[in-house]
Amino acid sequence: MKDLFSKPNQITYIRILLIPVFVMFLLMEIPYGNYIAAFIFTILSLSDALDGYIARKKHQITSLGKILDPIADKLLISAALIFLIGRIQLWMAVVIIVREIVITAARIFFLPKKVVISASTLGKIKTISQIIAILAVILNVPFNWWLMLIAVIITIVSGLDYLLKMGKLIGENILNIPNVITTFRLLLIPLYLINLVELNINFALVILTIIVLSDKLDGVSARIAKQITKFGRVYDAFVDFLLIVSSLIASYIIGFIEFFWILLFVVSIVIMVVTKIAHYRKLKEVSSGVLGKIVVGISYVAIIAVIIDFVYKFEILILIAMLVYTYIISDIYKSLIKNTPKSS
Numbered sequence: 001m002k003d004l005f006s007k008p009n010q011i012t013y014i015r016i017l018l019i020p021v022f023v024m025f026l027l028m029e030i031p032y033g034n035y036i037a038a039f040i041f042t043i044l045s046l047s048d049a050l051d052g053y054i055a056r057k058k059h060q061i062t063s064l065g066k067i068l069d070p071i072a073d074k075l076l077i078s079a080a081l082i083f084l085i086g087r088i089q090l091w092m093a094v095v096i097i098v099r100e101i102v103i104t105a106a107r108i109f110f111l112p113k114k115v116v117i118s119a120s121t122l123g124k125i126k127t128i129s130q131i132i133a134i135l136a137v138i139l140n141v142p143f144n145w146w147l148m149l150i151a152v153i154i155t156i157v158s159g160l161d162y163l164l165k166m167g168k169l170i171g172e173n174i175l176n177i178p179n180v181i182t183t184f185r186l187l188l189i190p191l192y193l194i195n196l197v198e199l200n201i202n203f204a205l206v207i208l209t210i211i212v213l214s215d216k217l218d219g220v221s222a223r224i225a226k227q228i229t230k231f232g233r234v235y236d237a238f239v240d241f242l243l244i245v246s247s248l249i250a251s252y253i254i255g256f257i258e259f260f261w262i263l264l265f266v267v268s269i270v271i272m273v274v275t276k277i278a279h280y281r282k283l284k285e286v287s288s289g290v291l292g293k294i295v296v297g298i299s300y301v302a303i304i305a306v307i308i309d310f311v312y313k314f315e316i317l318i319l320i321a322m323l324v325y326t327y328i329i330s331d332i333y334k335s336l337i338k339n340t341p342k343s344s
Contacts, residue, residue: 015072038138045131074100080134092152094190099159126158181218185211186239196250240296247303295323
């Protein structure tokens with residue numbers, strides 16, 4: 001309880017609670033509204049350094065703080081990018097947000113192992129470049145597009161730097177052909193989503209086809225080159241998860257499916273991810289199987305069926321839902337069986 005309400009954590013809570021206030025002034029059409037929003041954004045950004053300084057100075061670094069602090073940072077940056085879309089190109093916002101989700105999820109994943117992936121110099125430069133670029137867009141200063149482009153490039157580079165560090169922490173060489181292909185797939189997702197939302201259906205389908213085919217290519221290359229790694233399996237599964245969920249959300253935004261399907265699949269996929277993480281933490285192995293591959297494959301078919309408005313698209317969605325929940329139950333059952341001691 002003491003750690004819960006430590007001074008650094010209190011500052012983090014305040015930062016999170018003030019994000020809606022920042023968004024409100026960003027959206028309100030009042031005199032000097034942009035200047036007020038820029039001021040609040042600057043204060044919230046600087047408070048990130050303040051809570052870190054206090055935590056180190058007073059020796060109040062906690063596990064909760066390690067989780068909350070990066071989440072607060074990402075929420076602030078993501079909120080700014082989302083509500084500035086129109087002034088910021090959609091693909092720039094998507095690339096930055098996806099990178100932040102990937103790295104934050106990886107950091108949280110490593111916490112139970114008592115492994116801290118500290119912020120690198122490149123990571124700090126990334127954060128500064130994002131703050132400067134967002135402020136430039138809010139205040140509509142000249143060359144703000146170029147500042148945002150620089151922030152996007154640094155964001156991508158720093159993300160790759162973090163991934164390399166994570167590979168070393170788990171004792172694997174993650175800079176290999178399969179992971180490069182998976183990264184290529186990840187970078188194509190924003191381009192695919194932009195075209196889907198803008199109803200450039202043919203182009204979106206072409207990009208989706210490339211993503212799906214390259215998914216098979218990275219698996220084949222991993223087996224041929226004998227470069228199968230635990231990180232690669234998790235990374236590949238994450239990109240599949242991101243593609244499926246983002247496709248469903250985009251389909252809902254453009255009115256192709258109802259919110260019910262979003263709720264059904266997002267909840268089920270989140271449960272699936274949680275069970276996989278629990279499986280890995282207990283057994284130190286990445287669960288995989290034929291059923292999982294079938295789920296991903298039919299999910300791709302369902303996405304295409306929704307995009308082209310196939311007459312049996314809802315039947316395919318129901319089939320996926322049944323397979324997903326079967327897969328979850330199967331995964332939990334396998335974990336329980338492996339954790340049950342054998343009788344002598």
